[in-house]
Amino acid sequence: MAPLTSAKTRPIRLADIAKAAGVSHGTASNVFARPEIVREEVRERVKAAAEAMGYGGPDPKGRLLRAGKVNAIGVATAEPLSYFFDDPFARVMMASISQACDATGAGISLVSAANSEQLAWNIQSALVDGFIVFCVDGGSKLVELARDRKLPFVALDLDSDDDEAVAAIGVDNIAGAGLAARHLIELGHRRFAVLALPVADSGFGPTTREQMEKALYSGTRDRLRGYFAELSRVDIDVERVPIYETVNDEESVWAGLDHIFAGAETPTAILAMSDRMALHALD
Template identity: 60%
Template sequence: MARQVPEKIRLRDVAKAAGVSQGTASNVFSRPEIVREEVRERVHAVAKELGYGGPSITGRLLRAGKVNAVGVAAIEPLSYFFEDLWARQLMAEISNICDDRGAGVALVSARNDERLAWNIGSALVDGFILLCVEGGERLVDITRQRQLPYVALAIGADDQSIPAIGVDNFNGARLAAEHMLGLGHRRLAILSTMLRDGQAGRADEAQVRQAWYSTSRDRALGYWQALQAVGMDPHSVPIYGTLEDEASTHAAMAQIFAAPEPPTAILAMSDKIAMYAVDWLFRSGRNVPGDVSVIGFDGVPEAALATPKLTTMAQPMHEIARLAVDAALGDTQVEGRRVLPTELVLRESTAPPPAK
């Protein structure tokens, strides 16, 4: 004979056993100050006897319609939030802003496509911040189905109806190249963030223009415009794709500096890549910036602590995070694309080229 599973004790069962209305029993747990002490004690005693642990916090929050929490989702692994310098800085800014507002932050895994709908649909949040949504159109579609506020960051999708916050990658890169050119550099090389998944090494114009990731493409186009403005042929400046890790960056640097006339300046599309490049230069016996100047992009905190301190194009991370949290909590919505400027931060890693 099968063992009978006992029915779950509900609030109405406690109310009936205690001889009070269900509304009174509910108030004992949610608004005890309005219930007489002897009634509270009786209801709690009955609840303990029946094994009732109290109303569902989740259910209570959902009925209230506001949980005061932001969901942050990315199509990257959850480790991305802790390992990637840019994502880590962004999460720190989001967390600080939520702390100031007494709000919570929930990381939502969107990596597993089979669990994506469940993870987004079951997240107990007021709205979502979606990171690195290039190639993540399904994440946007499923998030829309929740009918909660949301905003996308670092998105390259063509859908202009997606509320998005980003930085001006094109003009930021143009300013970075103009800085190097203004110092007198004419032999340059570009280290790119990923153009396509798994693709590293020398890239040609077609590969850049057909890149999967708009950030990499737009930054390359910005560099090229600055080169053209001083009469240089952009194709004379080699561009090497990396996997944004040490191994692929060091491999690219070895190829770049195997040329008969190696560059005197490196344009790196991220601070992380720039710092890997500086490390390779030091290991190869070259001085930064005495022999080779290096400029990064993003403005992560580690760039200011590097040796030498890294010149970079800083993103307005606090402003990005503030706008994103505002949107996710339903305060101020982002309409269409909000593009923010970057700022040139001059430090120690760039200088005029060495005298011949």
């Protein structure tokens, strides 16, 4: 059988396949979308015509546009893509998100980027019905980008005090930090040091309580407040508790430990503001 061709001035369309196979456009469409309702002989004839003409099937983007729904959720972060796999918090959250998507048959699209320009493009071009936004860093920018898509979104751990219009799910950082400090106090510890999340975007190093109160991120401020409120309750002088700002990675955590344990009064307990930080400290 000679290969079936169509004009090379345009892509092969489903209508070309239907004509070549001698069936209606609707029947050809069903062969690709709902093959179970088409007789086997007709299916094979349409598939043979499509193969001969190099046609792989209807463009899925066209179907999505017609349906107005992708059946996928975008999970977005300003962190590199590896964050979803390396960070303990992210892994636990992704496991729960995956379970919810499995229950409804929805897919997941991971959206991240190494810089703001790439992130903007990735969010604008993502084929999703809505977003779950990981606001671990650059939360305000992520919210702005998600809003621009005019799709529904939910922010996780939104680090902002001034946008009550955003649907956000967070934690009580003050209460949670207080519970962590109380646990160590009840174990008998009285000498503490703090490994802190970023205060600003200027690197890592020793910092002070006053500088922490001016932190760009409310989560950093509130966790220190929770620690110190609990330590003060048992008459620990929080002004003598060393604080080291990290960038939540191995290098800055180890630098913080070197600094803390080089002091005259070494701590018996470390209050780490993230599980990733704590795991680096344990190593």
